[in-house]
Amino acid sequence: xxxxxxxxLEHIFDFVTSQRDRNSVSQVCKPWYKIESSxxxxxxxxxxxxxxxxxVIERFPGLKSIFLKGKPHFADFNLVPHDWGGFVYPWIExxxxxxxGLEELKLKRMIIxxxxxxxxxxxxxxxxxxxxxxxxxFTTDGLAAIASNCRFLRELDxxxxxxxxxxxxxxxxxxxxxxxxxxxxxxxxxxxxxxxxLERLVARSPNLRSLRLNHAVPLDILQKILMRAPHLVDLGxxxxxxxPDSETYNKLVTAIRRCKxxxxxxxxxxxxxxxxxxxxxxxxxxxxxxxxxAPGIHGTELVKLIRHCRKLQRLWILDCIGDEGLEVVASxxxxxxxxxxxxxxxxxxxxxxxEVGLVALSRGCPKLQSILYFCQQMTNAALITVAKNCPxxxxxxxxxxxPTKPDAVTNQPLDEGFGAIVHSCxxxxxxxxxxxxxxxxxxxxxxxxxQLEMLSIAFAGDTDKGMQYLLxxxxxxxxxxxxxxxxxxxALLMDVGKYETMRSLWMSSCEITLGGCKxxxxxxxxxxxxxxxxxxxxxxxxxxxxxxEKMYLYRTLAGQRKDAPEFVWTL
Amino acid sequence: xxxxxxxRPSHADPIAHxxxxxxxxRLLENMEGGVAYENDLNLKATELRLGLPGTDCTKEEQAxxxxxxxxxxxxxTSEECRAKGKSDAPHDDQGTATAPKAQIVGWPPIRSYRKNxxxxxxxxxxxxxxxxxxxxxxxxxxxxxxxxKVYNGYPxxxxxxxxxxxxxIGEYSEREGYKGSEYAPTYExxxxxxxxxxxxxxxxxxxxxxxxxxxxxxxxxxxGCGCETDLDFLMQHVSTCSGINRFxxxxxxxxxxxxxxxxxxxxxxx
Numbered sequence: 001x002x003x004x005x006x007x008x009l010e011h012i013f014d015f016v017t018s019q020r021d022r023n024s025v026s027q028v029c030k031p032w033y034k035i036e037s038s039x040x041x042x043x044x045x046x047x048x049x050x051x052x053x054x055x056v057i058e059r060f061p062g063l064k065s066i067f068l069k070g071k072p073h074f075a076d077f078n079l080v081p082h083d084w085g086g087f088v089y090p091w092i093e094x095x096x097x098x099x100x101g102l103e104e105l106k107l108k109r110m111i112i113x114x115x116x117x118x119x120x121x122x123x124x125x126x127x128x129x130x131x132x133x134x135x136x137x138f139t140t141d142g143l144a145a146i147a148s149n150c151r152f153l154r155e156l157d158x159x160x161x162x163x164x165x166x167x168x169x170x171x172x173x174x175x176x177x178x179x180x181x182x183x184x185x186x187x188x189x190x191x192x193x194x195x196x197x198l199e200r201l202v203a204r205s206p207n208l209r210s211l212r213l214n215h216a217v218p219l220d221i222l223q224k225i226l227m228r229a230p231h232l233v234d235l236g237x238x239x240x241x242x243x244p245d246s247e248t249y250n251k252l253v254t255a256i257r258r259c260k261x262x263x264x265x266x267x268x269x270x271x272x273x274x275x276x277x278x279x280x281x282x283x284x285x286x287x288x289x290x291x292x293x294a295p296g297i298h299g300t301e302l303v304k305l306i307r308h309c310r311k312l313q314r315l316w317i318l319d320c321i322g323d324e325g326l327e328v329v330a331s332x333x334x335x336x337x338x339x340x341x342x343x344x345x346x347x348x349x350x351x352x353x354x355e356v357g358l359v360a361l362s363r364g365c366p367k368l369q370s371i372l373y374f375c376q377q378m379t380n381a382a383l384i385t386v387a388k389n390c391p392x393x394x395x396x397x398x399x400x401x402x403p404t405k406p407d408a409v410t411n412q413p414l415d416e417g418f419g420a421i422v423h424s425c426x427x428x429x430x431x432x433x434x435x436x437x438x439x440x441x442x443x444x445x446x447x448x449x450x451q452l453e454m455l456s457i458a459f460a461g462d463t464d465k466g467m468q469y470l471l472x473x474x475x476x477x478x479x480x481x482x483x484x485x486x487x488x489x490x491a492l493l494m495d496v497g498k499y500e501t502m503r504s505l506w507m508s509s510c511e512i513t514l515g516g517c518k519x520x521x522x523x524x525x526x527x528x529x530x531x532x533x534x535x536x537x538x539x540x541x542x543x544x545x546x547x548x549e550k551m552y553l554y555r556t557l558a559g560q561r562k563d564a565p566e567f568v569w570t571l
Numbered sequence: 572x573x574x575x576x577x578x579r580p581s582h583a584d585p586i587a588h589x590x591x592x593x594x595x596x597r598l599l600e601n602m603e604g605g606v607a608y609e610n611d612l613n614l615k616a617t618e619l620r621l622g623l624p625g626t627d628c629t630k631e632e633q634a635x636x637x638x639x640x641x642x643x644x645x646x647x648t649s650e651e652c653r654a655k656g657k658s659d660a661p662h663d664d665q666g667t668a669t670a671p672k673a674q675i676v677g678w679p680p681i682r683s684y685r686k687n688x689x690x691x692x693x694x695x696x697x698x699x700x701x702x703x704x705x706x707x708x709x710x711x712x713x714x715x716x717x718x719x720k721v722y723n724g725y726p727x728x729x730x731x732x733x734x735x736x737x738x739x740i741g742e743y744s745e746r747e748g749y750k751g752s753e754y755a756p757t758y759e760x761x762x763x764x765x766x767x768x769x770x771x772x773x774x775x776x777x778x779x780x781x782x783x784x785x786x787x788x789x790x791x792x793x794x795g796c797g798c799e800t801d802l803d804f805l806m807q808h809v810s811t812c813s814g815i816n817r818f819x820x821x822x823x824x825x826x827x828x829x830x831x832x833x834x835x836x837x838x839x840x841x
Contacts, residue, residue, distance in 0.1 A: 077677035134682065160684040188684070269688075293688055346679050346686060374679060401679050416597070432680075458678070483677070 010039045019044045041065055046503050048086060048110065049528065052558045053094035064103045065129075066091075070110035072506050072552050073456070074481055076134065079508060079550070081534045083565050086110040089119075090563075096123035104129040104155075111135065117142030121149035128180075129155035139164040140191065147173035154207075155183040165191030172197035181205040185212035187236050187267060187293075192216045202228045209261075212236025215269040220248050226255035234288075235259070236267035240275060253278050266290035266316075271297055276305055283308030287335075290316040292342045299352075303328050313337045318344040319352040319374060326357035330364025338370040343401060351375050351401050355382035355408070362389035370395040377408035378435055383417025387424035396421055397432035403459045403484075406436040413437055419444035422452070432456040442466035446473025454479040467491035471498050481506040489516030496523050504554040515544030517551055521571035528560060529553045529571045704758075704780060708736050709787040719780065724773050732756060736785060743769035755786045 013036050016022050026036040041064040043056060048068045057063065070086025088110045095102050102124040112135050120127060127150045140163065146156065147170050172194045174181075181201065186193070193216055202208060202225050209232060213222065217238035226232070252275075262282050271294050286309050291297060297305075299320045306312075306325070312333040319341050321329070329336070339361060343351045355378045361368065368390045378400055406413055414435040422428060422445050429451055433441065437460035445452065446469035453476050461467065467487040470480070471494060480502065488511035499505055499520075514531070521529040532550040560570045702719045715735060722728045729740050741752040748767055749755050756768040760779045768776070768783070 074677065076682045077680045078683060079677045134684070160682060162684065292685070295689055342681065342685065343679060344689065346681055346689065374681075399679055403675070403678055419597075456680075458680075 006035050009035050013039060017042075038062060042104075043067070045069070047554050047556075048088070048091065049558060049561050050503070050554060050556045053091045054098075055557065057094060057098050057100055063095075063100050065106075066102070066104070067106040067108075068110060069108045072481070072504060073109075073479070074483065074506055074508070075109055079483070080532065080552075081565075081567065082136070083111075084532065084568060085561065085563055085565070087563055088112045089116045092116050092119050092123070100124075101126060103127055104131075106131040106133070107135050108133040109135065111137040112142075113137050114139055114142035114145070118145040118149075121145045126152060128152055129157075131155065131157040131159070132161050133159045134161065136162040140166045140168045140170045140189065144168055144170035144173045147171065148175070151175070151178060152180050153178060154180050156181075157183055157185040157210075158188050159185065161188050163189055165189055167191040169194055169197070171201065174201055176200075176204065179204050180207065182207045183210035183234075184208070185210065185236065187212040187214050187238070187269070189214045189216075195221050199224055199228070205229075208232065210234035210264075212267060213238030215239045219252065219275075223248065223252040223255045226252075226259055230255075230258040231261055232259055233261050234264040234266075235262050237265070237269075238267055239270045240268050249275060249278065253281070256281050260285070262286070264288035264290075266293075268294035268297065276301055280305065280308045284310060287311055288314040290314075292316040292318055292340065294318070295320070295344050299325050307332055309333060311335060314339075316340040316342070318342050320344045322352050323354055323357040323360065326353060327360045327364075330360045333365060335367060336361075336365040337367050338395075339365075339368065340372040341374060342372075343374040346374075346401070355379050358382060359385050359389075362386040366390065367392065369393060372397040372399075372432075374399045374401065376401060377405060378414060378417065379407045379409050380412065380414055380417035380420075381407075381409070383414065384420040387417075387420035391424045392427065393421070393425040394427050395430040396425065396428060397430070397456070398434060399432065400434045403434050404436050405434075413440070415440040415444065419448075422449040427451055430454040433460060434458060436460075438462050439466040439469070442469040446470050449474055451476055453477060455481070457482045457485055459484045461485045461487060464488055464491035464494075468494050471495050477501075478503045480504075482508070482510060484509040486511050488512055489519075492516050493520060496520055499524060499527055499553060500555050502555065504552065506550075506552050507548075508550040510547075512548050512551060513544060514542055514546050514548055517548055518544065518571050520553070526555060526557070527553050528556050530564070531569045531571065533567045533569060702777065704782050706732065706735070706783040706785065708785040711736070717783075719777055725769050725776075729756065729768070732783075732785065738785075740785075745770075753787060756783065757786050758783045 009032070013022070013025060016025055019042070022036060022040055026033045037059050039062055040060050041062050043060055043063055043065070044067045045051060045056065046069050048070050056066075068088060068091060070088070071080055071084060074080060075084070086109060088107055089112075096119060102120075103126050105120065105127075106129075112132065117138055120130070122145075130146060130150075130153075138161075143156075143158075143163075146153070153174070170193075171186075174197075182205075184201075193214070195217065198217065199221065202211070208229050211225070211229065211232055211234070213225075213236055215238050217225075219240060222237060222240075226235075256278055259282065263286060265279065265282060265286055265288070268276075268291060276297065283305060289306075289309060289312055291302065291305075295318060297320075299322050302317060302321045303325045306315075306321075306329055309315075310332060313335050315329065315333065315336060315338070317340070321341070326341070329339070341353055341357070345351075351374050353373070353375045355375065358371075358373055358375065358378070359382050361371075362385065366389065369392050371393065372395075375398070378398065407417075414433075415438055418431075418433055418437070418441050422431065428449055431445070431449065431452060431454070433456070437457075439462045442461060442465070445455070449455075452474045455470070455474070455477065457480075464487055466485070467482070468491050470477070471491070477498075483506075487507070492507070492512050493516060517529050517531060521527065530552045531548055532552060534550075564570060703716050704719055706715045706717055717731065717735070719728070722731065725743065729743075733740055738754050739752055740754050740756055741749050743749060748769075757765050758768055758776075758780045759782050760766050761781060765784070771779070
């Protein structure tokens with residue numbers, strides 16, 4: 001291989017696109033490391049505190065596109081205080097200072113300010129794509145800066161962010177000369193947008209393929225937009241409220257009929273279900289359908305819609321579809337690969353689906369790989385059947401609304417059911433469990449879940465052995481998050497070296513003590529062991545025997561982070 | 572189908588070897604023993620037995636249940652404040668309704684964005700059906716109906732009424748109502764009282780308005796104008812109120828009428 005000139009190797013490496021494969025390539029030998037690093041354009045940093053921006057810039061001088069993740073996953077469920085960290089500003093500032101030719105930025109669970117957005121818009125003349133997922137800290141003013149200054153903007157994708165809406169004119173800030181837009185998603189914005197500016201934008205964007213509107217875009221505007229953009233592939237309907245008069249409805253039907261390319265449909269943030277039949281025209285071509293933000297659609301309407309969706313591969317819905325509705329999904333959507341069933345009434349704690357729906361899906365959809373299922377109850381027999389029917393699961397997440405509920409029929413723990421899942425699904429990479437679970441299930445996981453990379457556990461286990469089985473067994477484990485389990489120091493300290501092979505470990509409301517965490521931090525200097533002390537549970541001079549409420553540890557080459565707030569101690 | 576076990580416990584953990592062979596056997600039974608969805612599991616035969624091989628059965632069972640009991644109370648006390656009402660160990664009666672649960676922080680694991688979008692959306696969905704109220708105009712042969720939800724506030728509503736009935740209502744002022752117009756937009760509220768449109772905040776109006784009435788002529792001028800000392804207007808106002816509001820209105824205006832004999836006034840009004 002040393003006889004190939006560098007340019008040839010570079011050209012070959014260009015075909016290697018996944019980050020994992022490129023990482024493998026760079027580990028073959030030193031010359032390959034150098035070449036691969038010099039020509040890699042897309043970088044993924046799974047934990048923004050694992051490495052400093054300067055080191056990334058140094059290693060990858062050709063950096064054009066970066067995906068950064070910040071807060072731990074459990075921050076999604078309010079277990080991490082808002083100002084824990086995950087600030088992207090230092091990264092942007094370093095990129096700007098070092099003249100990185102940044103074109104694409106994707107962030108997940110990070111804090112990004114308006115100043116930062118403005119800095120991005122001014123520092124990177126070729127900036128094309130901004131994707132923000134579950135981020136916060138910015139307002140529509142920051143979006144206005146991006147809209148105004150990024151002349152080649154192709155993609156602005158805001159997914160489930162908490163954005164302070166100043167009801168400004170950010171959309172109108174996109175200059176008339178900008179005709180490059182391919183993807184625009186502002187469904188999560190709460191305020192109004194300039195509808196006339198939106199129409200004009202769509203009219204001058206011939207490459208627009210993905211458009212997701214927020215609730216402030218009414219039906220008649222949707223119809224006008226669809227008439228101007230019949231080549232859309234991905235559509236997020238905003239508001240669908242008032243029963244339209246027959247003229248508007250007919251116009252909508254005509255517009256929808258012209259959209260022969262729509263494969264992905266979502267939204268319906270406000271909905272008058274009687275008009276859904278207009279969309280039955282699109283359904284036969286749909287591969288992705290997300291109605292999980294549309295609680296206004298009743299089960300019967302959902303079912304009517306889904307009967308037309310024979311090509312569906314991905315479905316996100318609310319549990320108001322019911323077990324019967326899931327039977328319809330199972331008999332209609334034979335190509336289904338991913339399904340997520342969310343609870344429509346999480347506050348009261350009632351889910352409208354049970355193990356019956358899950359089994360029906362497993363019987364009808366053999367290609368099922370990924371499932372997230374919120375349900376009222378589960379049984380071992382059902383899980384065993386599902387495991388037999390669908391051995392191809394790569395992601396299996398089950399959430400019983402009552403987190404410690406046993407088998408609904410036998411009253412036994414659900415160890416056997418989950419054991420069957422991990423045994424049968426040899427390619428399982430992600431698993432979340434709930435229900436009554438003992439140490440036994442962890443023995444199964446340690447034994448059989450060879451490919452498991454991410455595991456989420458809550459209210460499970462009896463003794464330290466549970467966690468020990470896990471750490472002993474799952475060789476590919478990268479992320480482990482545990483809450484409310486009786487695992488203590490013996491488990492935590494059993495194999496401290498393991499944590500350097502993982503991205504992170506989260507433990508909250510367990511039995512670990514301050515002393516245990518200190519001991520771990522001392523042994524492993526390349527781990528940041530953070531104690532999150534919100535609610536002032538601990539004093540500085542706390543006794544080592546005191547239990548730690550929240551601990552988050554991660555491997556890092558950057559040392560202790562300097563932006564930790566007062567309530568976060570890095571041991 | 573042979574079950575291979577990649578998990579190799581350390582030599583210092585002989586108990587694990589036993590556990591593994593028990594597990595393998597059980598999983599084999601579960602997966603291949605034709606356990607259909609409808610059948611019960613044969614629990615006794617597959618019960619977990621911890622302990623070294625050759626140990627007495629009953630002792631093992633006791634050891635198991637003992638270990639379990641030791642841990643469970645501990646778990647519950649530490650979680651007491653976090654998860655009150657959590658159902659107890661598996662030995663509870665089947666089928667009892669679960670007690671109302673306290674909210675466990677971060678459970679169920681749904682993103683706050685999604686949670687926040689659900690609840691207000693539910694209320695919105697109910698309201699999204701539209702809020703149609705009748706609109707009558709004095710002298711008109713038939714009534715109209717409008718959807719109050721489509722308007723963002725009073726100005727829009729009044730403009731719509733003006734368009735619908737081809738009239739001018741004018742601007743609202745707190746002191747004088749719709750002075751300068753021979754029409755006054757009024758509405759009947761939840762208590763059955765006739766109220767002037769514009770007095771209360773828009774949202775309060777939406778939730779209390781039952782029907783609209785566009786009053787005309789002298790009647791219209793009577794409401795909301797400043798002629799409180801004129802007994803005729805006073806009587807007119809009081810007579811449009813009902814029930815307790817009539818008493819209240821009467822009382823309010825009596826304070827301006829200290830000269831009049833209260834008895835005389837009450838006989839005229841009632």
